[in-house]
Amino acid sequence: MKILLINPNVTEAVTEVMAAEARHWASPGTEIVPVTARFGASYIETRGEAAIAAHAVLDALAEHAAGHDAAIVSAFGDPGLAAAREVMHIPVVGIAEAAMLTAYTLGKRYAIVTMSARLATWYRECARDHGLDGRLVAIRALTGAIADIANAKEELGHAVVAECLLAVEEDGAEVVIMGGGPLAGLARDARDDIPVPVLDGVSCAVMLAESLVRLGPRAPERGSFAKPASKPFEGLSPALSALLDPDQ
Amino acid sequence: MKILLINPNVTEAVTEVMAAEARHWASPGTEIVPVTARFGASYIETRGEAAIAAHAVLDALAEHAAGHDAAIVSAFGDPGLAAAREVMHIPVVGIAEAAMLTAYTLGKRYAIVTMSARLATWYRECARDHGLDGRLVAIRALTGAIADIANAKEELGHAVVAECLLAVEEDGAEVVIMGGGPLAGLARDARDDIPVPVLDGVSCAVMLAESLVRLGPRAPERGSFAKPASKPFEGLSPALSALLDPDQ
């Protein structure tokens, strides 16, 4: 099985962190193929950055998805996820969605801990957009700016774990998600430091992607995820034009 | 990996149907161990039958779970699922929950099709209890009583598929779940007859159980799923007494 892991921001070092974690969790026969967005932010925090990233995810899928069995949108916040599902015939999963769905199986109340207030806003809107905010009891964010996204896990790890403990004590969280692609692996390291299950997005997304490939659901021919009819586009990359407007 | 598949009703023939389907989907190294409830209804449709089944699920786990890596509560409606999670240190998944969570990854609007109006009521309450009814657009039920639960798939299969088509056409469902353990396998057979992805619970539950075993989340020491303190019980089976009241 071959899974395309798309980093929707433009920082290669973050791509590598996430790909390494994905490989840790993948089944023996699963190959993880990482790719970094062609345009966009060095790391995504705001609605504007997420909007550009959604375009970049489609752009990357158009360029790279051929030959893969599934794709992972590897920014917590899942930019472009639903859009990607409309146009791809392989399963596409988001790391936020995957972590949230997994949290639903491990407790009734889950919390997300993340690195900045802007990320907290994005993640809350993401959970709501997925219809998975009903059991979200808190999003906790570190204060202060993120100095170096590529080393965020090392620099901010202790502070993130401390907030996870507060999520349990003060918010009554029964599962905690560490939100943010660059934190990939921290949940594993901190497993024994937090008294409830702790998840990150990459691990859950690998499981979910493999499961969906094995289930092999048919592509929809009806509804809002059926492949749209071809129509004219302008100004897109050749690959994205070809994907969206094959009749051109 | 060894997964205990619990049929919460007392009909062995249904246990076998579900176990066979579970084996179809399980990974090569996964063993499915079926067990049938010691007491309860021949098939579960009502709140009363589900209440008794919840007790029977705990009873079966107490008797049989030792040596397993995970357990599946294999009645759509997930009787006793949250209770089981409180007292077991291995992952426990429900077939309704598993199908609903999977549906969330394949479309925005899902429907459930089932065999009777009483089942429809139970499934709706189950979806609501899981906080997964926000994207549930319809539950469609056949009319008439279920003559022979062990052969329900053969006898009612065509009618169920017909309702699935109506769920797509009239309710705008983008994913359809065939609800009811005894229908296990029908979704696979009817894959090409329905223009959107169609799921059943057993297949999704096998994927979910395997994923959770691989993720290996720690047991909670806090919150409403932490193992309860021992307290006196009366009138339970010896195994269940030992599980719930180890200090006795």
Next chain:
Amino acid sequence: MKILLINPNVTEAVTEVMAAEARHWASPGTEIVPVTARFGASYIETRGEAAIAAHAVLDALAEHAAGHDAAIVSAFGDPGLAAAREVMHIPVVGIAEAAMLTAYTLGKRYAIVTMSARLATWYRECARDHGLDGRLVAIRALTGAIADIANAKEELGHAVVAECLLAVEEDGAEVVIMGGGPLAGLARDARDDIPVPVLDGVSCAVMLAESLVRLGPRAPERGSFAKPASKPFEGLSPALSALLDPDQ
């Protein structure tokens, strides 16, 4: 009028506390007949204990309900209440439900105060299950384990009242419910210590049961509370088998 008061836990001393309180409130012509669950926990706090209690409530109704005009499920959390309504032709009321409905007539915002965190979880799920959580502004719980459930009212009463005051001051509760069958009578004693109406479940349930008997609604022949068709069961008590499977 004869009302069966079912204690869903197995502790006779708690049954007596609740029966005494019920008799305090009953009309002159009303007889309260207490009965204690045949199996289950010494007191009910968790989902697992509540699941077993639901079965025990059905078991007790099957054994004892004949000749009564109504029944009260006398554990706050209402285990088995909806199931009981499916199979009984007399009104069945729960003490949590009764207190919540009464609270709706006395203020816009109500709180529940109870003895432990596990109870708080159960009560919250109970309120949600009844569709009566929209005006529930807080559930406050004492910390620490319950040492002696039969004397809980005496030992924990002061602490419960203190939390009630906090519910008014900090949560803005306009009505407070003291949740927990063993607290029966405390609301009456503390009436003047709390500056808003304070309720317990037993008193409200007696009023509700009497009212429903007087209203005399007909039994439903349609919908999810119509008496289910007979079907085979295994492993139940003779009385419960006879109730659920009269054709056997």
Next chain:
Amino acid sequence: MKILLINPNVTEAVTEVMAAEARHWASPGTEIVPVTARFGASYIETRGEAAIAAHAVLDALAEHAAGHDAAIVSAFGDPGLAAAREVMHIPVVGIAEAAMLTAYTLGKRYAIVTMSARLATWYRECARDHGLDGRLVAIRALTGAIADIANAKEELGHAVVAECLLAVEEDGAEVVIMGGGPLAGLARDARDDIPVPVLDGVSCAVMLAESLVRLGPRAPERGSFAKPASKPFEGLSPALSALLDPDQ
């Protein structure tokens, strides 16, 4: 026990219909004292008419409530109910509220059937205002204007019953409320014609008022139902001025 029954419209004949039904259900020792609004509409259907009726209910309470143990606001829609609770030290109940709360104990899904589309709008807003619309599955209304409100029960009764049957068959209602004070008594007459419990407001309100008097909850000193401080008013009736502005 003495209960003031306030008809918020100005039609004496309707007052009499409702008072007769209230007396049918009242306990032997309960006296029903009817009073008709001093100003307002001949019957209330619209938001404007309900707004005026809310004032009229306060006006009537100020004039007549002395010496009563409880009061009933006897227009389905409960005009002025919450306002009345702020200023009265006796229990005040609404006939819509009472019927809805009772419906919550008899089924999971309830419907309201009424005489006109304008009433349906009002009742829907009333249910939502009470936080009791979560289990309301339909409001069905007759078409056409109401020719003679005082004889509505006789003239429209058959049509109302027919809609009740549709509420059961098409909407899946498990309880049906006949909404509209002038229909008082019809639910009793039609009890055997509808296959689920059928309620009206007056009967339920009598039960609820008697129950609250017996429970005797203390008056709130905190929150939004505590008696407001005195402040100047202009242009009100002497009795209402005296009630709202006792320092004057």
Next chain:
Amino acid sequence: MKILLINPNVTEAVTEVMAAEARHWASPGTEIVPVTARFGASYIETRGEAAIAAHAVLDALAEHAAGHDAAIVSAFGDPGLAAAREVMHIPVVGIAEAAMLTAYTLGKRYAIVTMSARLATWYRECARDHGLDGRLVAIRALTGAIADIANAKEELGHAVVAECLLAVEEDGAEVVIMGGGPLAGLARDARDDIPVPVLDGVSCAVMLAESLVRLGPRAPERGSFAKPASKPFEGLSPALSALLDPDQ
């Protein structure tokens, strides 16, 4: 354009404060015509006072609306607003509604700051009634009674601004509304003291009223805002009788 500004309380000084602020914001060609309620409270805080005010708003419209292009109900809480829309053929807007709708365009999370706890309750119910409470994150109220409503802005202004800052810091409000007609103008004065947009009702209502006049939507002939059929009334002012019962 001529806009009738109705003060639903009976205090002329408050009418003048609000009219002055309305004139500040009105377009050059817009004339603001203030009118004070004929009966009711010196200022409105409770449900009872609001109920009477709703009647008074209809009364004032009936007396004064002729010749105006739009009307503003100028008490935050919008008493009688929906009722007024049923019977008037010109646009009627409420100052709470106008501020809330404007807040929806300036941030995702809004808060209301007001002068007393009773007002907070009323405003919360108003937001809910409008279906605009989904993005309302807090209502903050000053403690203590309002000594002099006509000078509330001067006396309480600093305290209100302090609460606005807390709404931003502690509640995460992205827009703050100063709730209460007598505060008209304070938002303008405090614009630079609060780090997010701050609104009051009168300014937003003037904009909304002018916009609706320019859009010129037709009067509804269907639905719950179509002009009701004439029916008999008793005890109303001649103007209101003539408005509601033109056939009389």
Next chain:
Amino acid sequence: MKILLINPNVTEAVTEVMAAEARHWASPGTEIVPVTARFGASYIETRGEAAIAAHAVLDALAEHAAGHDAAIVSAFGDPGLAAAREVMHIPVVGIAEAAMLTAYTLGKRYAIVTMSARLATWYRECARDHGLDGRLVAIRALTGAIADIANAKEELGHAVVAECLLAVEEDGAEVVIMGGGPLAGLARDARDDIPVPVLDGVSCAVMLAESLVRLGPRAPERGSFAKPASKPFEGLSPALSALLDPDQ
């Protein structure tokens, strides 16, 4: 006042239709400056097309917004609206948002009528995203593909009006919005053919933009709409890079 009207699709003819309608409604002193997206779809229907359009809206604002007092995102569905508000210091309004907010002032129940099922999905998600779906009772869509978007109003106008009538009759809509930028002006033409108020987005957006400019709310320095800190971007247009990363 100068308002930038951004057409998020790439079809100039649609830009002209919308600009003409905007000019019809603008105040005498208001200048409408239309601009067409530099890249994207010929018309926007799907999530993928909307995702690309969100980027294109930011791109257009960066290029053209200087010197304007406000901007209108002129595709019903409001692509990129919240993102635009983060980075712009002038008011930005969406035509869907503007129409929905206006609908809230004219009736309790609104419907949207549009040209295709894919648009209906987008609009529903848009309403939900704005928190304005609570009063949305139906979205009705024409069947069949859109042959010529530039002439959609002429070709599909009669069919759209017919659906509006059904929205009133069958869905009980009290206000109808014609959704879709290319339909601009149709609501005006059909004003007398539909028995309730009918709106389109462009007219409402012009009113809203002018109102916000006149209100002149300050830019937020706190919360999720405060201007983000500068950070590195790659692959964007020079103008957009300069807007998002001014320190570069």
